[in-house]
Amino acid sequence: MAEAPHPRPLDPQVADLVARIKRANRPPYWQYSPEEARAFHDKASKVLDIAPAPVAEARELAVPVGEGSIRARLYTGNDTREPAPLVIFSHGGGFTVGSVETYDAICRMLANGAHCKVLSLAYRLAPEHRFPTAAEDVYAAWRWAFDRHAELGVDAVRVVGMGDSAGGTLTAQAALRARDDGLPLAAQVLLYPGTSSWQDTDSHRAYAEGYLLDAKTLQWFFGLYLRDDADRLDWRFAPLAAPDFSGAAPAFIQLAECDPLVDEGLAYARKLAAARVPVEVKTYAGVVHGFYNMGGALRAARRAHRDTTDYLRSVFGTANVT
Numbered sequence: 587m588a589e590a591p592h593p594r595p596l597d598p599q600v601a602d603l604v605a606r607i608k609r610a611n612r613p614p615y616w617q618y619s620p621e622e623a624r625a626f627h628d629k630a631s632k633v634l635d636i637a638p639a640p641v642a643e644a645r646e647l648a649v650p651v652g653e654g655s656i657r658a659r660l661y662t663g664n665d666t667r668e669p670a671p672l673v674i675f676s677h678g679g680g681f682t683v684g685s686v687e688t689y690d691a692i693c694r695m696l697a698n699g700a701h702c703k704v705l706s707l708a709y710r711l712a713p714e715h716r717f718p719t720a721a722e723d724v725y726a727a728w729r730w731a732f733d734r735h736a737e738l739g740v741d742a743v744r745v746v747g748m749g750d751s752a753g754g755t756l757t758a759q760a761a762l763r764a765r766d767d768g769l770p771l772a773a774q775v776l777l778y779p780g781t782s783s784w785q786d787t788d789s790h791r792a793y794a795e796g797y798l799l800d801a802k803t804l805q806w807f808f809g810l811y812l813r814d815d816a817d818r819l820d821w822r823f824a825p826l827a828a829p830d831f832s833g834a835a836p837a838f839i840q841l842a843e844c845d846p847l848v849d850e851g852l853a854y855a856r857k858l859a860a861a862r863v864p865v866e867v868k869t870y871a872g873v874v875h876g877f878y879n880m881g882g883a884l885r886a887a888r889r890a891h892r893d894t895t896d897y898l899r900s901v902f903g904t905a906n907v908t
Contacts, residue, residue, distance in 0.1 A: 592792030594843050597872030599884055603634075604798060604874065616806035620682055620713055627683040636881035636888070638691040639698055642666060649707070651726040657708035658727065659686045660738065663697030671702040671744035671772075671902035674731055676724050676760075678751030678777075678876070680807025681712045692879065692891075696748075699895030701904040703740060705731055709756070712811040720811070721822040724756040725763050732769050744902050746773045747835070748894075750878055751847070752807070754779025758825040758854065761835050771835040773901045775894060777878055778840070778847050779854065783824040787849035797844050799875040804846065826854055831861035838897045839867045840890055845875040868893055 596604065612630075615623045643662040648655040662670065673696055677684040686693075686708045693704045709723035728747065735742040747764070749757035754776040761774040785804060794801040812818060821828040837858055841851045848869065855867045870877065873886045881887035899905040 592788050595872060596844055596874070597886060600844075600873050600877065600886070603880070603883055604796070607798065608796075614800060615680075615683070615803045620711075620810060624683045624685075624711075627679065628685060628688055631684075631688040631879060634880040634883045636691050636695060636891075639694045640664070641694050641697050644694075647705075649727045649730050651723045656710060656723055656727065657686060659690075659693070659706045661693050661697040661704040661706070662739075663699070663701050663703070665907055666697070666701050666703065667907075668739035669735070669741040670739055671700065671746070671898075671904065672731065672735075672738070672740040673697075673700070673702055673704045673746050673748050673775075673898065674728055675704055675706045676709065676747075676749035676753035676756040677706070678749065678753045679711075680804070681717075681720050681752045681811040682807050683711070684753075689879075695881075695891055696895065696898070699891070700898035700902060701907040702898065702902055703738070705738075712807075716810075717812050717817045718820065718822050720752075720756055721759055725760045728760050728764060728769065729767075743770050744772050745770070746775060746898060746901060747771060748775040748777075749779070750777035751875065752780060753777075755781065755823065755825065759822045759828075761837075762821070762825065762828055762831070765833045765835065773836045773838065773897075774834070775897065776837060776839045776851070776854070778842050778845055778851055778875055779825075780847055780850065781824060781826045781854040782850040783818040783827055785846065787853075789849040790846045793844055793846045793874075797846070797874045799846055801846065826850065826857060831857050831863060834858060834861070834863045836864035836901075837866070838894070839865065840878070840893065841867065841869045842873045842875050842877050843869050843871050844873060847875060866897070
């Protein structure tokens with residue numbers, strides 16, 4: 587789990603895609619207002635994604651959090667038997683963009699591929715809702731899902747938390763809180779999560795520009811989400827700062843090699859492993875941050891999808907479901 591020397595060469599398919607995106611000359615997120623960035627992201631996210639597959643059911647829910655509620659969508663995969671395993675999914679987008687809708691195809695793929703249910707959370711976004719709102723929303727939704735597992739048709743001992751990027755951060759912190767509260771989380775799947783208080787690793791320096799997620803955009807997201815620099819030291823934002831990792835749920839960590847966040851993802855894997863938490867790490871060569879949502883264009887993304895569903899089936903015991 588050691589860091590590879592940076593920068594690493596891009597996969598030819600990824601290099602071609604990055605070059606085409608660069609030629610399109612779209613403004614970076616930080617040149618938009620948050621509302622404009624969300625609208626652009628919602629539109630652009632569909633271009634490279636896989637096609638949304640039919641599922642047995644996709645149901646809209648309201649999940650209570652704090653004094654209000656958030657939207658969620660509960661997918662039931664084809665050939666899924668109740669009480670079903672459950673993936674609780676938190677989307678990426680720098681705590682500022684992204685939605686249930688932009689991850690619809692991914693959640694359908696997970697539900698069908700692992701023969702499970704997927705609860706996709708529309709946690710509240712920054713800057714309207716700053717830290718720690720997203721972290722609190724996600725964990726409140728986890729507690730609710732465990733409490734209501736019978737109503738949801740879910741097997742409470744086969745629940746996995748999953749998220750990508752900022753959603754990976756939210757999942758990692760929720761997994762530690764689940765351990766503290768005795769929730770029987772079966773595993774956590776973290777896709778290139780943010781885990782560190784400060785963006786000062788070799789990979790942050792090597793991939794600061796020209797690899798889709800640039801350093802200025804990353805800090806723009808954090809500037810909208812965090813109230814001040816003191817929030818960076820809170821492990822709900824930076825799980826690497828947590829005081830104890832022992833007893834956390836087993837982890838499958840999927841990383842992009844040419845990603846500013848890759849080194850902190852590896853550092854988080856080492857922290858878990860040092861605490862004797864079972865950890866499996868897969869680093870995908872030559873790909874960039876966000877590649878998982880590019881399955882319509884990248885073979886590496888589709889391979890990562892298969893790796894996720896293989897892992898989930900092994901955790902859920904659904905490998906032989908037909």
